Amino acid sequence: MFATNTAVRGLLRTSVLHRCKSTLVVAEHNNEVLNPITLNTITAAKKIGGDVTVLVAGTKCGPASEAVAKVEGVGKVLVAENEAFKGFTAESLTPLVLAAQNQFKFTHILAGATAFGKNVLPRVAAKLDVSPISEIIDVQSEDTFVRTIYAGNAILTLRSKDPVKVITVRGTNFAPAAASGGSGAIEQAPAGDYKQSLTEFVSQELTKSDRPELTGAKVIVSGGRGLKSGDNFKLLYDLADKFGAAVGASRAAVDAGYVPNDLQIGQTGKIVAPDLYIAVGISGAIQHLAGMKDSKTIVAINKDPEAPIFQVADIGLVADLFKAVPEMTGKL
Amino acid sequence: MSRILVGVKRVVDYAVKVRVNPEKSGVVTQGVKHSMNPFDEIAVEEAVKMKEKKLANEVVAVSIGPSQSQEVIRTALAMGADRGIHVEISGKEYDLLQPIHVSKILAKLALEEKADLVILGKQAIDDDSNQTAQMTAAVLDWPQGTFCNKIEKTDSGITITREIDGGLETIKTKTPAVLSADLRLNTPRYATLPNIMKAKKKPLKKIGASDLGVDTTPRIDIISVQDPPVRQAGAVVPDVDTLVAKLKEGGHC
Secondary structure (H helix, E strand, C coil): CHHHHHHHHHHHHHHHHHHCCEEEEECCECCCCECCHHHHHHHHHHHHCCEEEEEEEECCCHHHHHHHHCCCCCCEEEEEECHHHHHHCHHHHHHHHHHHHHHHCCCEEEEECCHHHHHHHHHHHHHHCCCCEEEEEEECCCCEEEEEECCCCEEEEEEECCCCEEEEECHHHCCCCCCCCCCCEEEECCCCCCCCCCEEEEEEEECCCCCCCHHHCCEEEEECHHHCCCCCHHHHHHHHHHHCCEEEECHHHHHCCCCCHHHEECCCCECCCCCEEEEECCCCCHHHHCCCCCCCEEEEEECCCCCHHHHCCCEEEECCHHHHHHHHHHHC | CCEEEEECCEEECCCCCCCECCCCCCECCCCCCEEECHHHHHHHHHHHHHHHCCCCCEEEEEEEECCCHHHHHHHHHHHCCCEEEEEECCHHHHHCCCHHHHHHHHHHHHHHCCCCEEEEECCCCCCCCCCHHHHHHHHHCCCEEEEEEEEEECCCCEEEEEEECCEEEEEEECCCEEEEECHHHCCCCCCCHHHHHHHCCCCEEEEEHHHHCCCCCCCEEEEEEECCCCCCCCEEECCHHHHHHHHHHCCCC
16 A cells, blocks of 8 residues: 555656756856857757756856847746856856756756866756766666766766756767757846855966867867977868868877867867867877767878777878878868 | 865776676776776875975875775875875775765865865766766865866965866965866876885775765666777778878768
């Protein structure tokens, strides 16, 4: 009798949850433009099902909230414009997300798995006493998600037992939601005193580039230790120009100081999946492959025929990059 | 500042090519080389450097896991940590242990040990979660300085340069704080043989999660662990002309 009752109650609760599924997507923006990964994250939210609400917080939310309201599938946009969100610190954003959660009782809270999302969401999850799920690559159901572990060498499917699922989304595994066609209602996010004294944003030094952003680029030309110097990266920039490509790097090239850190592709850098990835002078260590092996076509140019990169390359060229790359640039 | 708590995790060595077990429930870890998570080595190095600069008096290394976790604590001690704490959790319980559990344990220890700073690696290379530092900071209500590229002690707190997607950013936090080390924070030192010998004599305390009153009830079920899809073998082309022709054929240019 008792068992039956519990079973019935459990069933009821599940069906109620089914009806009430609702997702909060924490938008990423820079006070000027929406970060495109937010569109991929909205797709993941739609795959979970239920209503999709997007939270836009910052010191200037106009551009991003207007952009988000037009995204297909967005029901509501919560806007929180406040000086407290300067620098998008986790310490200031967490109480805001909690206030929104408190008011609307979302079943899922999502953000893109960027430096921003990775910084903020685990703090939110801990405050909700739930175990967050990092960098999902697929949604199987409202509580079952797929992610990679061991630098992409194993794929874990897990079921979350927590009442609220706090999730970061690997952008390259979800198509961007259409940026037009939607008509989300713009509302004020719950008001509160979000000023905090724990941390203070001081400054940013962003790498300036006219090239496409690495994680969204259709073509990436990437260099490793084989380039031998930062100056030699010019060879790759010239080649990249032919494709309108972004330029990336292996850890070795970053550690050697050839290019800045934010160009690093790999397990601990950026995860990319362009249509075409051209790896030049990159051996193909496990940690690098973790960041690019979902690329549609991989081209490797390396003088070492034994380099592991050739095991994942669709097209390989065993050659001296200092001859092959300029020749290639000339022939494109 | 007086005390730094450093979290160190024993993981399958970064150079090992892992294999999924036949039951599809995890990867093969038995008989596989393990070592300290590379990001944790960087965290230990930073803590030891701060002590060498007289910015801290004591460095305490903590590891949570089965008895073999003591090996990585000994490594941290050989690198210059003063004493170790091993929180023993093993078997099935350890398989389902998540950063939420670890962060609660670390937070308890940070308070118990009166730590001013907790330094962790930005992520463990086995579960690739990148959560523990952020969650520990949240549990403690301390500021977090994640993905640290540079840490400088100032009179009022610390100034941190963080690695972010577009470049670097600088923040100031108060102490106590929780920091996570990125790859370029420093180059960890090697433990020398004399220091490895000395490390054997340094104190290492063993406790259980229940001693700290932390509930380690699983938050997830593992449905499966699978091999990633295998890429089809490609072709090696003889020259640049063929390469360019193939790219054109594929519609890439």
